[in-house]
Amino acid sequence: MKSPTYILVGIYTLLGQAAAVGVVGTAPGFAASTTGGGTATPQYPADITELTTWLTDSTARVIALNKEFNFIGSEGTATETGCRPASNTCPDNGGQDAINQADWCTNGNAGTGATSIQVTYDKAGITPINVGSNKSLIGIGSTGVIRGKGLRIANGAKNVIIQNIHITELNPQYIWGGDAITVAGSDLVWVDHCKVSLVGRQMFVAGTTASNRVTLSNTEFDGVTNWSATCDGHHYWGVYLTGSSDLVTMKGNYIHHTSGRVVRLLRPRLRHRRRGYVVAEGNVFQDVVTPLLENKGSLFSSPSTSANTACAADLGHNCQLNTYGNSGAFDGSDTGFFSDFSGQTVASADAASTSISSSAGVGVI
Numbered sequence: 001m002k003s004p005t006y007i008l009v010g011i012y013t014l015l016g017q018a019a020a021v022g023v024v025g026t027a028p029g030f031a032a033s034t035t036g037g038g039t040a041t042p043q044y045p046a047d048i049t050e051l052t053t054w055l056t057d058s059t060a061r062v063i064a065l066n067k068e069f070n071f072i073g074s075e076g077t078a079t080e081t082g083c084r085p086a087s088n089t090c091p092d093n094g095g096q097d098a099i100n101q102a103d104w105c106t107n108g109n110a111g112t113g114a115t116s117i118q119v120t121y122d123k124a125g126i127t128p129i130n131v132g133s134n135k136s137l138i139g140i141g142s143t144g145v146i147r148g149k150g151l152r153i154a155n156g157a158k159n160v161i162i163q164n165i166h167i168t169e170l171n172p173q174y175i176w177g178g179d180a181i182t183v184a185g186s187d188l189v190w191v192d193h194c195k196v197s198l199v200g201r202q203m204f205v206a207g208t209t210a211s212n213r214v215t216l217s218n219t220e221f222d223g224v225t226n227w228s229a230t231c232d233g234h235h236y237w238g239v240y241l242t243g244s245s246d247l248v249t250m251k252g253n254y255i256h257h258t259s260g261r262v263v264r265l266l267r268p269r270l271r272h273r274r275r276g277y278v279v280a281e282g283n284v285f286q287d288v289v290t291p292l293l294e295n296k297g298s299l300f301s302s303p304s305t306s307a308n309t310a311c312a313a314d315l316g317h318n319c320q321l322n323t324y325g326n327s328g329a330f331d332g333s334d335t336g337f338f339s340d341f342s343g344q345t346v347a348s349a350d351a352a353s354t355s356i357s358s359s360a361g362v363g364v365i
């Protein structure tokens with residue numbers, strides 16, 4: 001009698017799992033029409049080779065991760081001359097040193113007084129997987145981890161969903177050690193309920209060619225590091241937006257332990273005519289020393305209930321107030337660019353809430 005019972009339990013479990021696997025919801029904001037791998041049958045890659053093949057080929061796929069995929073060591077290590085930037089004055093070799101990527105150590109970026117040192121890094125971390133079009137990459141529960149490699153959606157790849165995946169450990173001890181997620185020359189990318197931690201460089205980077213419609217939602221950007229460029233356990237390199245024609249919605253994200261570039265908008269180098277335009281609403285700033293370092297673009301920081309009614313005509317709702325706890329000033333009342341929102345899918349906004357810290361990230365979808 002034991003055997004049949006066992007088999008029935010097995011079948012029940014499989015059916016339950018199949019029904020639950022798939023992308024949850026749709027993107028809020030600009031990337032709303034992203035469908036990823038659509039209705040393709042979910043597939044579970046066996047190892048990093050199969051994962052890479054499925055992500056890079058030209059077949060629409062739903063790729064489900066129910067374990068960790070560890071790329072560390074898969075491409076070997078490199079030992080070469082890098083540098084200790086002048087800014088790294090941390091005690092006990094505790095800061096972040098640099099790989100000499102794009103001559104960063106020798107072209108002045110490392111600062112006067114930077115010293116040459118030998119660096120040894122994992123090669124897998126500095127070359128991301130080039131994800132193809134029409135892919136959904138989803139994690140099961142909190143098991144979907146990619147360790148030691150980033151993802152890049154570029155060169156015409158479009159319609160990609162990355163949901164409930166933790167990307168971690170890309171040479172965190174080195175500036176240029178690796179970016180977690182890169183988009184460039186793409187369209188319709190939705191990153192949702194992911195987590196990024198312990199990267200060498202950017203947690204998310206868009207640029208320099210047009211990334212078009214992007215939504216980053218419900219994602220935890222965890223900057224806790226033992227190799228802080230600012231010697232304080234905080235990661236410096238956060239979200240870097242420098243695409244030439246990008247529409248980026250960020251909603252419901254939890255960004256913590258960062259010390260710079262939480263979001264950096266840089267006007268595209270080749271198109272100085274264009275600038276960054278930002279509406280910031282419903283954010284919680286807690287212990288943020290410098291919410292705004294400098295503003296050479298246009299910012300509406302949702303400054304007051306009465307001013308926030310200006311959002312309604314083009315964004316479709318009155319903007320939500322931000323809240324500030326032990327944080328610096330964040331001033332911007334520029335509404336002149338609101339007409340650019342007209343005709344776009346604009347995310348609704350919720351009132352500022354500290355519950356973001358538990359609703360963002362993996363395993364809570």
Ligand SMILES: *[C@@H]1O[C@H](CO)[C@@H](O)[C@H](O)[C@H]1NC(C)=O
Nearest residue numbers: 057058059060132133134159
């Ligand atoms: C992605 O899917 C769209 C819609 O089905 C299709 O037109 C396009 O060719 C696909 N792209 C690739 C690279 O397969």
Ligand SMILES: *[C@@H]1O[C@H](CO)[C@@H](O)[C@H](O)[C@H]1NC(C)=O
Nearest residue numbers: 172197198223224225226227
């Ligand atoms: C930092 O180092 C300490 C002591 O070695 C270790 O316990 C901790 O896990 C490290 N933290 C990270 C984020 O690597």
